[in-house]
Amino acid sequence: MAAVRRKITTLRGHWTQYGHSSASALETKPEEINLKEFFFDARPVLTRKKIRPNESLEPPLSAGKSPVMAKLYFHYSTMNAGKSTALLQASHNYRERGMETYLLTARFDDRSGAGEIGSRIGISAKADGFDGNSDLFDMIEKRMKSSTLSCVFIDESQFLSYDQVWQLARAVDDLNIPVMCYGLRVDFLGKLFPGSAALLAMADEMREVRTICYCGKKATMVVRQDGDGNVITEGAQVQIGGNETYVSLCRRHWREATGERFPL
């Protein structure tokens, strides 16, 4: 430190002498300052880092070697924003690097056939199904015993139960495996799905998959329409096998479409 202070003092002297211009100081007396050595030695002084006696300037040997802690992710959006496409792309990125992924989706969702995650742009991948009785911690743990998993992906995660989100959280914490959930935030009545409510409460990281309303604003809500295009404002949260369609809207246009009868 004494050496560093000496150099600092020397340089300060130059700065004072030559009107605070380090460039002119260096041009005038280049032999006195080894610039590289000066900045390396003076790093803690220049960055105002406090140095305790005997503290090493180098990072500890363990730096960069400690295991990265896995996280629980929630990618949420409204309908038709491309969640499944984003999931399949993210999984593909892992597999392209030789890492294995485990894909899960709600069992009753058979839009693209049983045991498959499909997206509207035509790509798909095989997946295991889960229903209300599935223990996701067990499923992930079993899969990890038979292969080296790098990441778990859950599609339609709005259909997870509160307990199942806890099972995923335990898998993240105890098995140290990242879990990426993709799902809808709210239903057609503007209310949180149970799986999404639990994920919003528990996820380590949340990201919005965005899509837009016909007006160009971000769509955060969804309306359910019957076969004739009439907006439906009552019914079960989950409707399977009907000919209803869903349209994503911004909140203003969702209010307009539902006739301002909120809360629904």
Ligand SMILES: [Zn+2]
């Ligand atoms: Zn709008």
